[in-house]
Amino acid sequence: MELLCPAGNLSSFKMAIDNGADAVYVGLKNDTNARHFAGLNFTEERLEEAVAYAHDRSKKIHIAINTYAHAEQWDKWKFAVDAAAALNIDALIVADMSVLGYAAERYPDLELHLSVQASATNAGAIEYYQECFNVKRIVLPRVLSIHQVKQLARSTNIELEVFAFGSLCIMAEGRCHLSSYLTGESPNMNGVCSPASHVQWQESDGRLTSRLNNVLIDSYQPHEQAGYPTLCKGRFQIDSNTTAFHALEEPTSLNTLSLLPELFKIGVTALKIEGRQRSSAYVKQVTRVWRDAIDHCSSNMVVNDLHDWEKRLESLSEGSCTTLGAYHKSWQ
Amino acid sequence: MQYSLGPILYFWPKAQVEQFYDKAAQSEAEIIYLGETVCSKRRQLKMSDYIAIAKALADRGKEVILSTMTLLEAPSELAQVRKYCENGEFLVEANDMAAVNYLRKLKVPFVAGPALNIYNHRTLDLLLKQGMKRWCMPVELSKDKLSEILSKCDAIGIKDRFEVELFSYGHLPLAYSARCFTARSENRAKDNCELCCLNYPRGRVASSQEGQTLFVLNGIQTMSGYRYNLINDLKTMEGLVDIVRISPEAANTFEALTNFVHSNSTSLTAYETNGYWHQIAGLTPFGANLTHARVMS
Structure with missing residues (x-):
């Protein structure tokens, strides 16, 4: 099971790798990614350093180009794909169909992951993205119960990546306009x-x-x-x-640690930690805890065995309060 | 310009739905969308009921489209969408890529609904090749964005190959969640919702602690608190929009339809907005002073 950690800058990136991430995901310094915050993200030069740092240590780097391309500026998204491909990165995380189409055609060997922003929550949508763009992995929106994740794993052969920890989006990602309703963005x-x-x-x-x-x-x-x-x-x-x-x-924020044995059993490919906007100290601590938990976990563990890690994560969560979110039916 | 009635987004008793479509049959709407798009637990009408209404409306000369569910989680929901896609008679509105997947394989034309994330010409080109014949754009897009997209479509030679529909009246569907907010408002879990949405034919209003109307809770769907109303923007749609969509409301839908068909301009009420079309915050009516928050009386 891959531990995939966030990085908003090179220092966080190194922290994640040094503390046990198998892969780290990042975004470019523009609005082609879903954490387009001031002071965050990577220039092409920094990205080059990050790729070298990861590959020297046999770790992977994924690049999120996961907003929807504006018609007038479509080339910006194209250039982002070109830049990422030129750097020999390990996977692109994409939501927009036109960007997926471009990447699949221009760079057939580049591994494509379907971003959570594409809101693929079912086997039919997954098949669409597999057949049309040869997508290898799907990042599941935080709307499915653990039972539904299990059902999905049985009905598709695609790699599944699930959100394990961090801020909790309560709406199906990519299907929420509440922010533009209040702010225009x-x-x-x-x-x-x-x-x-x-x-x-x-x-x-x-x-x-x-x-x-x-x-x-x-x-x-x-x-x-x-x-x-x-x-x-x-x-x-x-x-x-x-x-x-x-x-x-x-x-509250999401914490699925208690589901770890179940996620092992289901055969989930990757656990994603949210938080490209968080500090490098945060990335370091969260990565360490999840690395330890994954290394010690097996599918026959019970929740009590996970108590120590739970405690370490609690202090790192929003309002020090966590939830299983939609994974647990009662939350819905 | 043509006028359509969108699918009913709220949960109404069967009799109210049938009454609505009796009126719709006699209305000036040329295009009518039918079907449950929000929650699979809303089963006042079965697929056979919708098909019966569809046939009756078609007999009255209406173009009927079957709208499909937006957030699909359970295999049973997927199977239901498949049945609609395979109905063999009526056009289908896809609101999830799963529906697009079925429809492209069946090689039947379809409408791309507002819940599909289509933000540029190249995505439209891709879907055109898969059978899209009409596009109802995401509700957060503006007139300027639509112009940009269509001029790019023109440049790649596809502008005249599909129709453009615009959600122009009604509370805007803004978000979908695993959680049912109406059930939550009654302190229930979704599994134990007792179909409480039936008690709220207009949804439930969520407002700020200062009394400002923010959202309407409609089951797992969150809608705009203010009603979208582009009645005064009809002129600016010329050359861009082929079909104006009126989304059914619990009251006055047909009056609104008449106003649109006859371009009867009226000033917006304190609970209406046209912000998105003007590329400003959705809840801000064009021309209104931002600092002048509108408060419930």
């Missing part, structure tokens, strides 16, 4: 969700409020821990007559 078009440029914090009368493009996302009492105003994790009222609550989702 979205994951599909701009590679951002609830962009920092639209966030406003305000403190008055002891209350801290967070806004996104002037829309109140949450309001905190002094004793409450404030979180980044990702719009689906705000507190809202329903039909204007209830107390505000987390109508969509609490500010």
